[in-house]
Amino acid sequence: MSTKPDPAERYLDLATTRFSELGFHGVSLALVAKDAGVTKQAVLHYFRSKERLYAEVLNRLAVRLLAEIDATTAPTPAQRLIAYFNAYAATAVATPEDARLVVRALLDSDAQARSWPLKPYLDRLTDLALQTPRWQSATREEALAGLYQLIGAIQYFAISAPTLSGMYGKTSFDEVQSALTDDFRKVIEGFAVP
Amino acid sequence: MSTKPDPAERYLDLATTRFSELGFHGVSLALVAKDAGVTKQAVLHYFRSKERLYAEVLNRLAVRLLAEIDATTAPTPAQRLIAYFNAYAATAVATPEDARLVVRALLDSDAQARSWPLKPYLDRLTDLALQTPRWQSATREEALAGLYQLIGAIQYFAISAPTLSGMYGKTSFDEVQSALTDDFRKVIEGFAVP
């Protein structure tokens, strides 16, 4: 009874993985359907077009990212930011599905006129930053700029990890990753605390 | 006489723009051909398949990026790095075509088994970093990790610029950009000089 079947959710999960791997244009409805073991009309039954399916995938992503911020609890805003980013950096590199999805959405955002669902996520992080001693007297734009450096470095490394690992070998890549993880920890702390 | 027509180069230029905008799967041979005002068979005449066309686009990108490093002259390796990254940060945000191409290539690199042509570029930058006072006693992996933070932040902002501008409005975006440009300058200097 705990496990609802809910086919729509299952199709969304499979579509999320595929869109993350192959991008909007690289995924066909037939592929998602094949993953689910149904015909593509089963998928089309819930999401009336590929565009809508993709939009729903991005909406769920936005909800998930926001929820991860909210799930992070700590006494002060600065500590919350530190805890959140440390957790995100770890999961983004280990499981880059969401990071890839965000980056693909960024790349495709002006090519296709679609609304940008991740604004609330960025806004929440900015709000949190502005509550820290380091940023409390800064403008929103300055705080966002600071955040973007951090997010950019993490996301870029996350999407590069497979390529880097293949390019330099696993042992060498592991050293780069551990060096970067240390760097991230310092930069994250430096971001939240003056 | 200074302007060679060389159709292959022209098709490559057009294909570069399109692959940067839409990604490998988003571009059809017919689209590139339409841009050039020819039939798709004219494009296939030079590049025997879409895969080869895309590979050639990435090869030219790799050559171009390497040439930009080599074109940067300064008395010391540290100053060369600073000059190069400052120049790259400016052009990447103003003209994100190459940045988008690199990021798309990263995202697609494991989905399709293709060789990674940008290794020489990363290696050249790492070599340069290892010649600076800051990194001369560090390992290659530590230097690469440091580089990657910098490159990641710049590239991620470059590909986000249109989305951010649309999301927050032009004036607010300009403030973010100027704050980030200042940050980049400091981080770049901090990277090259201890």
Added chain:
DNA sequence: TAAGTTACTTACCGATTGGTAAGTGATCCG
């Protein structure tokens, strides 16, 4: 001037694309 070569075009091809229309069998509800 004849033979290539270059830079294409027209004419196809089978496969796949996103999407519509019309069912079908199972389950729920009154």
Added chain:
DNA sequence: CGGATCACTTACCAATCGGTAAGTAACTTA
């Protein structure tokens, strides 16, 4: 028991995909 809804399927469709084959007009070279 009967109608409605759900979760699909089969059957199609026009358009587009990457790619092959064969030709053609213009230019270059021996």
